Amino acid sequence: MNATLIEVKDLKKVYGGEADSEVCALDGMNASVERGEFTAIMGPSGSGKSTLMNILGCLDTPSAGQYILDGQNVSGLSKDALADVRNQKIGFIFQSFNLLPRLSALENVLLPLLYDTREAQPQERQRQRAITALESVGLGHRMGHHPNQLSGGQQQRVAIARALINQPPLILADEPTGNLDSRSSVEIMALLHDLHKQGATIVMVTHEPDIARHAGRVLCVRDGRLISDGRGGNNPCLAREVAA
Amino acid sequence: MNYSRILRIAWDGLMLNKVRSFLTTLGVIIGVASVIVMMSVSAGAEAAIAEQINSLGANLLIVSPMRGIPGASRTLLYEDAEAIGETVTGIVGFSAEQTPAPQTIKANGITLESIAVVGTSADFPQVRDYPLAEGYYFSAADNDRKLKVAVIGSGLAADLFGEESALGQTITVGSTKLTVIGVMASKGVVGDVDYDGRVYVPIHVVFQKFMTTSLMNKDSVRTIYIKVESQEKLDSVTMQVQNLLANRHDVDPAKPDFTIQTQQDVIATQEATTAAFRDLLAWVAGISLLVGGIGIMNIMLVSVTERTREIGLRIAIGAHPSYVRAQFLLESMILSLAGGAMGVVIGIATSVLFGAFGGMRTQIVPLSIPLAFVAAAGIGIFFGYYPAGQAARLDPIVALRHE
Numbered sequence: 045m046n047a048t049l050i051e052v053k054d055l056k057k058v059y060g061g062e063a064d065s066e067v068c069a070l071d072g073m074n075a076s077v078e079r080g081e082f083t084a085i086m087g088p089s090g091s092g093k094s095t096l097m098n099i100l101g102c103l104d105t106p107s108a109g110q111y112i113l114d115g116q117n118v119s120g121l122s123k124d125a126l127a128d129v130r131n132q133k134i135g136f137i138f139q140s141f142n143l144l145p146r147l148s149a150l151e152n153v154l155l156p157l158l159y160d161t162r163e164a165q166p167q168e169r170q171r172q173r174a175i176t177a178l179e180s181v182g183l184g185h186r187m188g189h190h191p192n193q194l195s196g197g198q199q200q201r202v203a204i205a206r207a208l209i210n211q212p213p214l215i216l217a218d219e220p221t222g223n224l225d226s227r228s229s230v231e232i233m234a235l236l237h238d239l240h241k242q243g244a245t246i247v248m249v250t251h252e253p254d255i256a257r258h259a260g261r262v263l264c265v266r267d268g269r270l271i272s273d274g275r276g277g278n279n280p281c282l283a284r285e286v287a288a
Numbered sequence: 289m290n291y292s293r294i295l296r297i298a299w300d301g302l303m304l305n306k307v308r309s310f311l312t313t314l315g316v317i318i319g320v321a322s323v324i325v326m327m328s329v330s331a332g333a334e335a336a337i338a339e340q341i342n343s344l345g346a347n348l349l350i351v352s353p354m355r356g357i358p359g360a361s362r363t364l365l366y367e368d369a370e371a372i373g374e375t376v377t378g379i380v381g382f383s384a385e386q387t388p389a390p391q392t393i394k395a396n397g398i399t400l401e402s403i404a405v406v407g408t409s410a411d412f413p414q415v416r417d418y419p420l421a422e423g424y425y426f427s428a429a430d431n432d433r434k435l436k437v438a439v440i441g442s443g444l445a446a447d448l449f450g451e452e453s454a455l456g457q458t459i460t461v462g463s464t465k466l467t468v469i470g471v472m473a474s475k476g477v478v479g480d481v482d483y484d485g486r487v488y489v490p491i492h493v494v495f496q497k498f499m500t501t502s503l504m505n506k507d508s509v510r511t512i513y514i515k516v517e518s519q520e521k522l523d524s525v526t527m528q529v530q531n532l533l534a535n536r537h538d539v540d541p542a543k544p545d546f547t548i549q550t551q552q553d554v555i556a557t558q559e560a561t562t563a564a565f566r567d568l569l570a571w572v573a574g575i576s577l578l579v580g581g582i583g584i585m586n587i588m589l590v591s592v593t594e595r596t597r598e599i600g601l602r603i604a605i606g607a608h609p610s611y612v613r614a615q616f617l618l619e620s621m622i623l624s625l626a627g628g629a630m631g632v633v634i635g636i637a638t639s640v641l642f643g644a645f646g647g648m649r650t651q652i653v654p655l656s657i658p659l660a661f662v663a664a665a666g667i668g669i670f671f672g673y674y675p676a677g678q679a680a681r682l683d684p685i686v687a688l689r690h691e
Contacts, residue, residue, distance in 0.1 A: 103604060103685050124608045131606020142601045142688060146304060158293055159606040206605070 046115050049213055049245050050077035050100065055109035057095050057268075069095040070106065071268035077247060079213070082240040084256040085249045086281045087265035096265060097249045101134055101216050102126045114213050131159050135207025139219035141199045143191040149202045150174055150187040156210050177205040181235060197228030204235060215239065217248040221255055233258050253282045294611060298618035301591070312587045313627035315580025316667060320631025320660040321638060322576055326569035327656040328639035330562060332649035337558040341551045343478040345417040347380075347519055349526060350549045351512040351533070363545050366491065366507040368536055369409065372514060376528045378521040381411030384509040386491055388498035393487065395448045395459035403444065404486045405461060407494025413472075415515040418483070423455045423470030431490040439470035443484030461487060464497045522550055577663060580627065581671040588620050588675035599679050600687025613680035620672025621665060628664025632657055 057070040069092045077083050087093040098104035099111060102118055105126075111119050114133055118126065130136075143152045153174040157164075165173075178187055181201040191199050200220065207215055217236065221229035237258065240246055248259060256262050264272035264281030272279050302309045344350070351372075353364045369384035390402040410428040413419055426437050438459060445454040445468075454468045466489060475483035495507050516525045526548050534541040549557070592599065599612055636652055643650040 098685050101604075124610070127603065127606050127608045130604060136604055138688065142597065142604075144598055144601065146300070155602075156605045158297075159602070159608070159611065161608075 047078050048076050048112075049079045049081075049114060050075070050247070051110075051112040052076070052099075053110040053112075055096075055099065055111060056107045057092070057099065057104070058107045068268055070099070070109075072109070073265075073268065073270055075263060075270055075273070077245065079245050080240075080243055081261060082236070082246045082259045083248070083261045083263060084259035085247065085263045085265060086251065086253075086256050086279075088251075091265045092268040093249055093265045095268075097216065097218055097247075100214075100247060101136060102129045127159070128161055131156055132162065132210055133212050133214055135204075135210065135212040135215045137200070137203055137207050137215065137217035137220045139222040141191070141196075141203045141223070143199055143202055143206075145191050148188050148190055149178060149183060149194065149205075152191070152202055153177055153205045153209055155206060160210065174205070174209060177208045178202070180208070181205045195228070196224050197231050200224060200228070200232050201235065204232075204239075208239075213245060215244050215246045217246060219250055220248060221250070221252070229255070256282060291614070294614050295618055298615050298622060301595070301615070301619050302622060305591075308587065309623060312583050313580075313623050313630065315576060315583045316624050316627025316664055317580075317631040317634060319573055319575075319577030319580045320628045320664055321635035322569065322573035323660050323663065324632060324635025324652070324656050325638050325642070325650075326566065326573050327653040328635075328650040329569065329642065329648060330566040331651040331653050332643065333562045333565075334559060335651050336649045337562070338555055340478050340481070341554050341558070343475070343481075343483075344513065344551065345415055345515060347516045347522065348415070348551055349514040349516060349522065349529065350551070350554060351514065351529060352510070352547050352549075354545045354547055363537060364509050364512065366409075366495070366509055368533060369509060369512045371532060371536060372512065372529055375532060376514070376525060378517050378525050378528075380515040380517055381415050382409065382515070383412040383415040383513045384409045384491055385412075385511050385513065386494050386499065386509045388494055391462045391487075391498065393444075393448070393459055393461050395457060396452075398448055400444075400447065403461075404482075405494065405498060406486055406488050407491035407498070408488055409491055411515075412488065415513050418475060419473045420470045421473040422453070423468070425470055425488075426490050431492050434492045434496055435490060436464065436466050436493060437469045437490065438466040439472060439488040440468055441472050441482075441484040441486045441488075442474040443482070444487065445471045447485075459487075461489070462498065464493070466493075526550075577667060581624070581667040584620050584623050584668065585671035585675060587623075588616060588672055589678065591619070592616065592675050592679045595679075596682065596687045596690040599682050600684045600690065603682065603684040604688060609680040612682075613676045616676035616679045617669065617672045620675070621668035624664045624668030624672075625661065628661050631664070632660055635660070 052073055052075050055070050055073040056068070059067045059069060073096065085093050085096060095104065099106050106119055109119070110117055113129065118129055121129065144155070154170060157170050175184070175187065178184055181204050183198060183201050183205065186194060186198060191202070194202065220236070221232055224232060233255065236246055250256050262274055262279045262282060263270055264274065264279055272281055274282070351364065366384055369382050373382050386407040388405055388407070391405050393400045393403045410426060410431050413425050420439065421442055423439065425439055426435060430437060438461065440454060448454065448459065449457060454471050457468045458465055459468060472483070472488070491509070514525065514529065516522050529548055530541055530544065533546055534544055537545055539545050602612060603609070639650040639652050642648045
């Protein structure tokens with residue numbers, strides 16, 4: 045297996061049709077992420093980090109350039125094929141959890157399996173996987189609870205279990221602690237650390253330097269370009285954020 | 289992808305708002321119920337008309353004075369009927385009929401008010417396919433001699449004489465005493481005519497005793513029924529009668545003062561009058577279905593907007609747009625089919641109740657049930673397609689940011 049999980053080459057994203065009203069969100073970005081890395085993407089608003097995240101999550105397609113995920117060029121795939129990639133290769137963790145309120149924790153975790161186009165496992169087997177996923181995030185005792193019966197931290201853990209259910213090669217976390225108090229944030233980051241230690245590849249967008257420091261690698265994005273690929277405290281992006 | 293699971297998702301979506309879902313189906317319920325009722329009422333009306341006309345007898349021509357011409361109701365005379373009987377070929381017989389005002393009848397110590405009296409000629413039972421149960425019908429000679437006899441309906445016989453035989457009894461019709469010589473076989477009520485409750489007397493007796501109003505020509509007849517030998521001869525007999533009567537009345541055959549109709553003509557005329565009613569009901573049904581469909585579309589659009597984030601999430605974690613479309617199409621189809629099913633039940637119940645208590649004959653048309661379901665499913669697909677498409681086209685990035 046190739047050690048590189050994500051590779052973007054000369055990635056461009058341009059919004060707007062007319063030449064003079066074009067907005068260039070990504071302006072020729074090159075980066076790669078190895079399997080097992082825990083990477084944070086930082087940058088001020090308007091830097092293009094959300095666009096990059098959307099493209100990495102196969103929710104959006106680049107205007108030009110290549111995106112190779114898990115050895116597959118996904119730049120030119122159809123909507124349905126992209127949906128399958130999202131389902132099978134990416135686990136999403138959102139800032140606002142995005143659990144379905146009328147489903148129990150267990151049913152929320154099972155949701156991605158519903159849309160898995162690969163050969164379906166028996167229902168009992170799927171349930172067992174969901175239970176295991178919930179137990180791995182420490183919510184084995186809250187499986188029947190609905191989101192409104194859970195704290196924010198617990199809801200985010202359900203969302204993490206949902207991201208893990210299909211055992212995707214990539215976990216994409218978009219401001220995973222943005223809606224959480226500091227105690228829950230610490231718990232969630234600890235959980236992501238555990239996942240990383242177990243070998244998961246995690247890409248996380250955040251604007252909080254404290255959170256970004258959990259990652260082994262921080263990509264700093266500005267004006268649609270990668271300006272720094274620092275590791276740890278000497279990253280200019282981190283430094284600027286700290287100074288501000 | 290397992291479609292029973294999408295069905296389950298769609299069902300859960302509807303159960304989220306049970307009252308709203310039910311109210312949404314009301315339009316379809318009313319529409320489908322009115323389709324069923326409309327079809328059963330008009331089928332009932334048509335069946336009643338056909339039965340009524342056919343009860344007149346088979347291969348019949350019906351000659352009546354032209355309506356709407358002043359004095360025309362007095363132009364058809366008994367002599368016309370006799371002339372038809374003598375000169376027209378291809379007929380079995382004729383029955384000239386005249387109906388005076390209802391009379392009071394006294395017999396056996398019993399008085400019955402408002403009994404229909406029908407004056408006929410001798411061939412009446414044969415022409416009208418209406419046999420006797422006992423006794424005999426008066427002959428042409430009896431008629432000419434104005435013999436004071438009567439043949440009574442089986443119901444009237446039972447009312448007046450009970451178990452006793454009516455034959456030979458004397459009944460007083462108005463102020464005229466008549467001897468009962470026959471009892472008709474039971475025929476029942478057809479349309480609004482109670483055949484069993486009438487008194488049949490020689491038409492000349494009617495002319496003499498009951499048509500005393502000065503306005504009337506004493507021997508004018510209301511209708512001449514002509515029984516034709518076979519269906520094939522209907523046209524030929526019609527032509528002969530037409531020419532004969534035009535000649536006798538000295539009118540242009542193109543502008544006669546009488547009409548000649550076959551039973552099919554009469555059925556068609558009667559049906560034309562119910563058609564307006566039926567068309568009105570069809571419009572009501574159609575508009576209810578349309579309004580019901582728009583209601584479904586409206587609620588589906590609201591539902592898509594309300595669940596934008598949910599749809600965004602489903603697409604983000606790998607739902608193909610077609611699954612999302614299927615989910616919302618199934619929701620609108622469940623709504624419309626549930627409305628269709630309830631509409632069928634309510635429509636059948638209403639038809640049965642109309643028939644039992646509404647004084648209206650109804651006949652449920654089996655075809656209307658699948659028709660209603662097809663219409664309901666069609667509405668679900670047609671009015672659900674646009675909202676489902678809206679849902680399927682959602683951009684997950686935008687949808688997930690939706691508040």
